[in-house]
Amino acid sequence: MIDTQGNGLVFLLCIPRSGSSLSTVMLQNHSRIFATQEMWFLMNLVDLSKADSRVYGGSSIIRQFYQAMVSEDVFEKACRSFALEIYNGFLEGSGADFIVDKSPRYYYMLEWLDRLFPQSRRIHLQRNPLSTAASFKKVNRHTGESFDLLQSLNSPKLDMKAVDLTLGLTRLNDYFAEPHSFAYELKYEHLVMRPREELEKLCAFLDISYEQGMEQYGQFVDSTKADMFYSMGVGDPFLSSHQEAHQNSVNNWKEILDRQEVEMYCRVLGANLFHRMGYSEQLREAEQWTGVRVEDNPDQEVLHRLEQQLSVASGCRWQPNYQMKAWKNNGQHPSPMQNGSEQDEPAKRDPALEAMVTIRQLQAALRAADQRLERGYTERERLKKQLASAHSKLQRIKSWIPFGRQISAWASQRRMVRGGKS
Template sequence: MIDSKGNNLIFLLSTPRSGSSLATVMLQNHRKIFAAQEMWFLMSLYDLHLAPQRPYGGKEIVKQFFNGVLPYDTYIRACKSFALQTYNGLLQSSGEAEMVVDKSPRYYYVLEFLDALFPQSKRIWLIRNPLAVISSYKKVNRHTGDRFQLKEDLLSPKFNIKMADITIGLLRYCNYFAKENPHSYRLYYEKMVTSPQEELLKLCGFLGITYEEGLEKYGNFMDTSKSDLYFSMGVGDPFVGRHTEPHPDSLHIWKEVLDKEEIEMYCRVLGAELFHELGYSEELAEAERITGVRFESKPDEELLQLRTRQLAEAAGCRWIENYRMSADFDQADDNLDLAELPTGDDAVHPQVLQLQITLRSLEKRLEKSHNEQIRLRTKLDHITRKIDRAKAKIPFGNHLYQWASAYLNK
């Protein structure tokens, strides 16, 4: 079972199209592991306090409740309780499984939230050559009919979630996993498909379970209830089910799927340094040979800032800049704001809770009063400018204004 700190909970984190479906379809064959296709539900929990637009209205009321009445630590506890009930309910329905794998590629959106809820969960970072990722995007979206137009959308000022995935999503994971951590593990897609048994053996060691023979040959498990559930969800890579075990056929396909302009655009945006840090120096050298371009070390910071701002505006999220995983929440990195993400297990004292609610209410009133002052001051300045313009157009306008004022004040 999963406890309140997140023991026995595994997050498989990556950008979309990095091979997470393949990793999951192998891991879920282990008798101690339950893994569905994708869950995403923690993002919905996180979004509750952002009060997104709902068809029944009341956005400002809901926002006031979550941000003005309900203390944030109470909200975190409620989210944790819901998540625990969900994960453990899945375990209870899965037979002898003891661990849950939550594979949700866009969890880069809620990394601070993950640490707040389950600081001792295991987090696997699945890494793949970024050029192979966008070639997979292009290939799969061509197959499914979805839009993926790198040339049109990568540098476009319009927001596109897929462009956010392959830029700020990737860099968020790079920052998050920058330091070695006892709760984190780096799994490389290329090694997973060329030496699956060896990589699964090491991964099982990290998870604290014994490797079971034949996990990587997922075709042998097609008739099991776990496999039926996995493939019935219909999300993830549509090509996984066409094979029975990992294969290296797609390792270098990016050279065929991407043209020179796409390769150059994406490498310029990410910068050469990222390829070196991830271990893809040879692939970068090949990209430079194909394009005839020597790429700058640093990424396109202006574009990354634009994408970050766009996602924040679209979703209302707030991120800690350059956020890194904390080994334990009680001993978090200095860049983690403990006031924003409390997670203690002790119940909040009723008097403390009342004071917190009162304080939040007063803060909101002060904020509202301050905003009203700004509004009225702006309106006053606008009216004053109109009067000044009117006086300037009237001969002897200033004298007339002074005479009228003096007469009215008698």
Template sequence: MIDSKGNNLIFLLSTPRSGSSLATVMLQNHSKIFATQEMWFLMSLYDLHLAPQRPYGGKEIVKQFFNGVLPNDTYNRACRAFALQAYNELLQSSAGAEMLIDKSPRYYYILEFLDALFPQSKRIWLIRNPLAVIASYKKVNKHVGDRFQLKEDLLNPKFNIKMADITIGLLRYSNYFAKENPHSHRLYYEKMVMNPQEELHKLCNFLGITYEDGLEKYGDFMDTPKTDLYFSMGVGDPFVGQHKEPHLDSLNIWREVLDKQEVEMYCRVLGSKLFHDLGYSKQLEEAERWTGVRFDANPDEELLQLRTRQLAEASGCQWTENYQLSTAGGLTDDKLDLPAISTDHEAVHPQVLQLQITLRALEKRLEKSHNEQKQLRSKLDHTKRKIERVKSIIPFGNHLSQWASAYLNK
């Protein structure tokens, strides 16, 4: 079972079209692992505070509740409790499974949230040659009749989530996994398809389980209940079910699918340093010879800033610049509006909680209305003084005061 810190929970992270469906369909054959094709549901929990238009109305009321009444710590506890209930009941549906894989490529925009909720979870970073990724996007989207026009959309100032995936999404993962960490593992797509058994041995060792023979031959498991469930969702790579085990057909797909202009545009946006950092120097050199262009080391910062700003406006996310994987159990207020989640389940004194809620509501009202600033500032200061008085008479007030003081003085 998955505990409150995220033990036995595995996040398979990558940009879309990196081969995560192939990795998951092999791993889910293990008797100790449960996986569906894709979940994405942690993003929906994070998005509750956006309060979109609903048929029953009350958009501003719901928004005020999540952003101006409910304390962040309470909100995070609730999200974690919901996620744990969902994850563990899914595990119970698979007899014998002890670990669960949440494979959700676009989790790149909630990495801080992920770390705050489940700091001890395992994170697998699936890496693929960026040129092969956009080639797969182009091939698959043509097959399913969806739009992927790199030459029209990559530099277009209009927001496009797929262009965000292959730019800021990739760079966020690169920063996140920049340092070695016992809770992270790098899995290269190219190695996975060339030597699947060897790479699965490494993955099982990372996860603390014993490799089971034949995991890579996922076609042999097609008639099992777990595999039926996996393919029942109908999402992910539409081609993975056409084979019975990893193959080399897509290893260098970019050479056949992309044209010179697409390669040049994309390499200019990413910059050569990222290719070198990811281990694709040879592929970059080949692209330079083919296009006749020597690419600068640095990415197109102006475009990346635009995409980051657009995604922030669309999603409400607040990113820590160059954020890296954290197993500390949460984030501090000055980095993100998601405080650390306490794991000791100690009760918060009702009067302190009530005053904290009042304080949060007043702060949000101050942000919204300049006309009420003087009056609300007086209430805010009065509330702070009351909190200090209440803390002084609560037996365990010293322990609680550390969080409250940090929040009030930020």
């Protein structure tokens, strides 16, 4: 079970489109890990006191309540207790010791994570920024949504995709700038090229043994965990079409992005970030392709504008260049299990409890699938109404055409009577 310090809790931290779905679908195949699709609920907790507008009103009263009556310490303890109930509810009866919270955009509240669960393990998932931007464009093209990288970076209004690709990326690299005993860096490119080797190292970081075949997620599609994972309908829409990791998306950014997009995005990030992330070779390739040398420092004007937009919209205030805090306990860092001698002992499982857990997971999968079907039905009905309206307008326009011809003929006769004068 996860304790108040976060032992047993693993955060997979990255920006969207970095390969977090692929990492999670592999990790969930380990018998001692519970990992499912994106949760995001900690961001909802950290913003709880901001009290968005509700139909029942009282937003100003709620904000005043939190500001005047609830101290920061009490609020933090209450949020920690709520989160523990959620996390441990997932672990109960599952036989797992760890839960992986894979939620892109947790960069939004890194200071909060350090305060809430200081001993949690944190995996920093890295990917070539150009490939990440290309993945945004590819997925949005697949789903029918529009995404223009240049327009996104230049937008006068808040665009979270632009924040992901710039501020989110920079913030995570600042956070993991120094080595930390509770931090681990995982590169997407390495994971798809040698998945077993990377998973073995990742399991060693978590103080558990690698389990045979966990990287071949196609073999686990009939499991309850997989049902719950895919029923959520978020993450990589192409993941279910593959049985195991492939390298098709490693260096396809030139096939998706154009030269102008690559030039501007590299300029906004600056060369130093590519070097710090370990993608100097990819930057050189981009410079050769565009014919433009990228300056070392980022475009501060663009970054400042995006930061201001986010601050106005969310009210969040980040500590500049915030880094992961060191956990102090006389220099000793316990393992997530607290007691290493118990790690290799198989947990005794209650068959009835296991059955109840499986039922709960299947019920959650069914609820998520029902909601997706309901949204699909609602969208289909909306499109049918739009289509009917368009047909109705078309028929009205067609009905005007004969009358229009009569007017034209009548006008011609009038011009002939008046000697061609209207």
